[in-house]
Amino acid sequence: MDVVELSRLQFASTTIFHFFFVPVSIGLALLLAIMETLYVRRGDETYKRMAQFWGKLFLINFAIGVVTGILQEFQFGMNWSDYSRFVGDVFGAPLAVEALLAFFLESTFIGIWIFGWDKVSKKIHLLSIWMVALGTTMSAFWILTANSFMQHPVGFAITNGRAEMNDFWALVTNGQALVEFPHTVFGAFATGAFLVLGISAWKLLRRQDTDFFLRSFKIAALVAVSSSILVAFAGHWQAQYLVHTQPMKMAAAEGLWGESGDPAAWTVVASIDPENKVSKHELQIPYLLSFLSYSRFSGEVKGMNELQAEYEQQYGPGDYIPPVRTTFWSFRIMVAAGMAMIFIGLYASWLIWRQKLAGMGRWFLRLCFAGLLLPPIANTAGWCMTEFGRQPWTVFGLMTTADSVSPGVTAGEVLFSLIVFNGIYAALAAVLVYLFVKVIQKGPYASAEEEADSGPLPPRRPGKEAPHAHA
Amino acid sequence: MLTLSDLWFILIGVLFVGFFFLEGFDFGVGMQSQLLARTESERRVMINSIGPFWDANEVWLLTGAGAMFAAFPHWYATLFSGFYVPFVLALLGLILRGVAFEFRGKAQSLGWKRTWDAAILTGSFLPPFLLAVVFACFIRGLPIDADMEMHASLLGDIVNGYTVLAGIAVVLLCNVHGLLFTALRVTGELQERARRRARLLLLPTGVALAGLVAATAFETDIFDVRGPLLYALCAVGAAALALAWRLAGAGRDGWAFGMTGLTLAAMVSSVFVGLFPRVMVSSLDAAYSMTVAGSASGAYSLKVMTIVALTLLPFVLGYQAWSYFIFHKRLHAKDHLEY
Numbered sequence: 001m002d003v004v005e006l007s008r009l010q011f012a013s014t015t016i017f018h019f020f021f022v023p024v025s026i027g028l029a030l031l032l033a034i035m036e037t038l039y040v041r042r043g044d045e046t047y048k049r050m051a052q053f054w055g056k057l058f059l060i061n062f063a064i065g066v067v068t069g070i071l072q073e074f075q076f077g078m079n080w081s082d083y084s085r086f087v088g089d090v091f092g093a094p095l096a097v098e099a100l101l102a103f104f105l106e107s108t109f110i111g112i113w114i115f116g117w118d119k120v121s122k123k124i125h126l127l128s129i130w131m132v133a134l135g136t137t138m139s140a141f142w143i144l145t146a147n148s149f150m151q152h153p154v155g156f157a158i159t160n161g162r163a164e165m166n167d168f169w170a171l172v173t174n175g176q177a178l179v180e181f182p183h184t185v186f187g188a189f190a191t192g193a194f195l196v197l198g199i200s201a202w203k204l205l206r207r208q209d210t211d212f213f214l215r216s217f218k219i220a221a222l223v224a225v226s227s228s229i230l231v232a233f234a235g236h237w238q239a240q241y242l243v244h245t246q247p248m249k250m251a252a253a254e255g256l257w258g259e260s261g262d263p264a265a266w267t268v269v270a271s272i273d274p275e276n277k278v279s280k281h282e283l284q285i286p287y288l289l290s291f292l293s294y295s296r297f298s299g300e301v302k303g304m305n306e307l308q309a310e311y312e313q314q315y316g317p318g319d320y321i322p323p324v325r326t327t328f329w330s331f332r333i334m335v336a337a338g339m340a341m342i343f344i345g346l347y348a349s350w351l352i353w354r355q356k357l358a359g360m361g362r363w364f365l366r367l368c369f370a371g372l373l374l375p376p377i378a379n380t381a382g383w384c385m386t387e388f389g390r391q392p393w394t395v396f397g398l399m400t401t402a403d404s405v406s407p408g409v410t411a412g413e414v415l416f417s418l419i420v421f422n423g424i425y426a427a428l429a430a431v432l433v434y435l436f437v438k439v440i441q442k443g444p445y446a447s448a449e450e451e452a453d454s455g456p457l458p459p460r461r462p463g464k465e466a467p468h469a470h471a
Numbered sequence: 472m473l474t475l476s477d478l479w480f481i482l483i484g485v486l487f488v489g490f491f492f493l494e495g496f497d498f499g500v501g502m503q504s505q506l507l508a509r510t511e512s513e514r515r516v517m518i519n520s521i522g523p524f525w526d527a528n529e530v531w532l533l534t535g536a537g538a539m540f541a542a543f544p545h546w547y548a549t550l551f552s553g554f555y556v557p558f559v560l561a562l563l564g565l566i567l568r569g570v571a572f573e574f575r576g577k578a579q580s581l582g583w584k585r586t587w588d589a590a591i592l593t594g595s596f597l598p599p600f601l602l603a604v605v606f607a608c609f610i611r612g613l614p615i616d617a618d619m620e621m622h623a624s625l626l627g628d629i630v631n632g633y634t635v636l637a638g639i640a641v642v643l644l645c646n647v648h649g650l651l652f653t654a655l656r657v658t659g660e661l662q663e664r665a666r667r668r669a670r671l672l673l674l675p676t677g678v679a680l681a682g683l684v685a686a687t688a689f690e691t692d693i694f695d696v697r698g699p700l701l702y703a704l705c706a707v708g709a710a711a712l713a714l715a716w717r718l719a720g721a722g723r724d725g726w727a728f729g730m731t732g733l734t735l736a737a738m739v740s741s742v743f744v745g746l747f748p749r750v751m752v753s754s755l756d757a758a759y760s761m762t763v764a765g766s767a768s769g770a771y772s773l774k775v776m777t778i779v780a781l782t783l784l785p786f787v788l789g790y791q792a793w794s795y796f797i798f799h800k801r802l803h804a805k806d807h808l809e810y
Contacts, residue, residue, distance in 0.1 A: 063573035066526060067566040073533050077540065077551025078558055084551075085619075088544020089768040096537035097779055103530040104787045108794050111523030114809050119797055162544075164769035406552035408620050417559040424566060431570070435577050 004405045006414040007079040010421065012387070014071055016380055017425045021065035023379055026140060026185065027192015027223075028058040029133035033126075034219060040126045050216055051129070053444035054196060059114065060435050064428050066107070071421065073099070079414065083394055083404035090156045090165040091146050094172075098142035106135030140188065141181055148177035150395050151386070152245040163398065179241045183234035187382070189227035190341060191375035196220035197348070198372025199440055201365040210358075212444050217368075218352055225345030232338055236292065243293040243301065246396060248311070248320060249389035251304045252327040254289060255279040260301040264289035269332070272325045277305065315397065322391040330384035337378035344371045475777060476767035479542035480750070482780065483535055484743035490531035491599075491641075491739050492732045497521040497528055499649015501568060501595025502642075505588055507650065507668055512804040513661050518572060518591070519808045520656040523798045525572065527791055529565070541776055545619050545766035546750045553613065553621030554605055557629060561601040568594025576810045596642060603641035606742045607634040610691045612754030619761055621751075628754075633690045640679040644735055647672045651719060651728040658801050666719050669727070673716045680712065680734075691752075693745025700744050708737035 001009070032051050039047035073095065076084050084092075109131035116125055149155075155170030156163045165171065200217040204210060242250045254260075255272045257279060266288030270279040290299045304321050311320040344367060351357045351364075390396055394404045500521045508514035539547040551558060571590035575583075608623075611633055615621045623629050650669035654662050684705055688694050694701055715730035746752070750766050753759035767773065802808075 059573060060577070063570045067569035070529070070533065070565050070569075071562050073536050074551055074558055074562060077536075077547045078555055079552070081548035081552035084540065084548040085544050088540050088547060089772045092537065092539075092541030092544055092547070092768070093772060093776055093779075096534065096541040096776060097783075099530060099534040099537040100780060100783045100787065103533055104527060104791065107526040107530050108791050111527060112794055112797060115519075115523040116797060118807065159769065165772040165775070166769075168771075168775045406548075406555075408622055409552050409555050413555050413559075416556070420559055420563060424563065428566075428570060431574060435574065438578065 001411070003409065003411040003414055004402050006411055006418060007405050008401065010079060010414060010418045011075065014068065014075065014421055014425070016383070018065070018068040018072055019379060019383060020376055021061050021068065023188035023191035023375065024061045024195060025058070025065045026136045026188035027190065028054060028061065028195065029129065029136050030189055031192050031196055031219065031223060032058060033129045033133045036126050036129050040122050046212060046215060049212065049444050054216070056439050057436060060432060060439070062110065064432060068425070079406055079409065080394070080404045081406035081408070083399065085162065086399055087149070087163050087395060090163050090171065091149055093165060093168070094142040094146040098139055102135045102139035102142060106132050106139065109135065137185060140185055144181045144184055145172055145174065145177045148174045148180055151390060152176040153395050153398055163395070175241055176245060179234060179238040183231060183238050186227045186231035186234055187375065187379055190224055190231055191379065193220045193224035193227060194341065194372050194375050197224055198369045201368035203440070203443070205362060205365045205369070209443050209445060214357060218357060221345065221348035221352060224341070225349045228338065228341040228345045232342060235338070239292050240295060246390065247302050248304065248307045249322065249327065250293070251302060251307055252322045252324045252389055253331040253385060254301065255324060255328045256301060256303045257305050258303045259306065260289060260303065262290070262300040263287045263298045264293070264301045266292060270328070272328055274324045318392070320392065322389050327385055327389040330381040330388065334378045334381040334385060337374045337381065341371065341374050341378070344368060475770065475773040476542070476763050478777065479538065479767070479773060480743070480747065480763045483538050483542070484740065486531055486535035486538060488736045488739045490528070490535060491735045493528035493531060494525070495599065495645045495732070495735050496648045496652040496728070497525040498595045498599045499645040499647065500652055501591050501649070502646055503649050503653065505592040507653070507665060515576070515808050515810065516657055516661065516802050516804055517653055518575070518810045520653060520802050522572065522810050523794060527794065542768055542773060543750060543766040544768060546761060549615065549619050549621050549751060549761065553623055554629065556625055557601045557605060561598045564594040564597030572810055599645050600638040600642050603638040604629065604634040607637035609751050610687070610693050610742055610745050612752040614755050615751060615753040615759050615761060616755060617759055633686050636679065636683050636686055640676070640683045641738070643672060643676040643679055644731065647676055647715070648728065648731040648735060651715070651724060651731055654719070654724040655728050656801055658803060666722070666724065670716055670719050673712065677712055680708065691745065697744050697747070701741055704737045704741045704744065708734045711737065
């Protein structure tokens, strides 16, 4: 592999890994804030326990999200220095604002939240978790503003061979950012919610602390259903925007080589053959692609062959077709996972509405437990579609990936860092799973031995036994 | 006349001064938690004393890098790609250390604790050492060509006697700074020991810093370029270091801690003062040295960033200072410890 491929592999692997944790942080921060708000408003100690128990998982996750994020801030310069030179003027600004506005907020208030339970008033403590939630969400906004510039560059002019910002407002109101941000953030809320839902289901299957986990389940279910429906709507807006700004990505996501015809049918599955530029064995739903693209049941969608010819005219000779199979299938995996999330969310809400939560079937609890994997699958697939589908560009229409790489960095150096980072990340993933299982097994009412000998514990709810309070 | 790019150069300097002042002590506490603490309980008290702060302290580095990217894309690009391997190692340190603080207390086996203790020690040593090496390279000069590409050899251009001396001096100073922070935040015998160790380490630190200043006069041109201002900064640094020694002896931990912070600030400022109007010195040809004006973003971008930064900074400084106030009380072993 050459330095471009190695650098892409490193960026992809480290970013995908980072993005397992970020949506959990964003989503769980919101859930913790809701739980602690319930505690402060109702004075019910169970909600405090909830914030503390889910908070433990949140912090383990948050730590990995933070440290893997540092690499993100550095690796544009490390591996993509020509890209950084070309777009730093525009792309660097949202990154700097992200650090100044979001990173300081979340890192300072997370410190107050962790260490401040008995140092600040209830209200200040509650404020601190809301500030963390706000910080993580704002962080998403600014990094997505930066990413949106790569998808649909706006607010700049090319001066002396570099992209220079000339309209900050255009950058932050980029249509791409306005659809990408809600789609990503609702996806993140869903990720946190499905994690709480899934772990609660697992504990309910074992009939441990049922009152605590039924209540957690309920809060998570409501966030899960609303965010997974909203993420679908936002995705629909995003698809419509995509047809206008990056039709090639849309065509690749559909495996559409020739013209779609009018109205356009949506391909459910197909066998893609990029060598011969055909898709075979297509199973299609009529009208649906027109609807996805234009919100009406008519309208044609351009195919890759036609777009390739257009781009050759516009940008010169070259291959402008992204990896079609990856784009096609990642889109379908995302959609399928999203549909499954909506189903689980709706069924859980129905159970809540009919007050049947306590007697819900074990099959559904098992499904909910497995369901905690759905959002990470959907998040990863969605980003694969977005980023693979933009190839061969880093900044659409302006700069290719091959031109973006650091000219002075050798393949050997990138191989070294690739091994270092992937090795350490694999170890971190193993540690996270180990610690998650440990915390979950102990449950919310178990006291860790180090807590037992180092200070007063929060009062236990009367009559509640802690069945697994051991060291 | 101060241009916007000059202002951003100063601002980035301020961010790095803040970073070394703040993260400097938590690097030091990280290292000393492994070297000074004699019992598990002492070690935990030390780690917990930086618990609420280290993450926000690290954001000063992230903001510095982000500001560099936005305001000086060429500086950011040359720096991070040119020092590829050092940054891989520094990142490795920062990654290990961050998770180690969070994970260490989550299980009780000896092997588990030892693993994360090793991570805290390495992770608190590598970043300040390597960043000091990088800053020393800035002023010593690097093989930067006419296209602002840097092709430095790891041994020789980056790692050499001068830069290693800078690394050692900064690591020592961070240790003293961290020990004085510990003296400020704990009580009893541990406090006494931290103070004594701080005074003990101040001597080799002073020697290393004096050696570094002397070597800088030979290895770089910064005293020729900005003589008077640099002599003043050296005097401030030396006086602060001497005062730190006396104040620590008198039990004035807070003031002593402020003095080692001032020494760190004087050091980082010297680099930025000595560089200006350059951002990185080329050893190939003075004409290839990268400059503030030549590396900067466009006027529009800088203007927007200035407005954003000047609006946000007061709030950031305000709530960060407030968080230090919340956790100003000394820690005891019998306190509830999160980490």
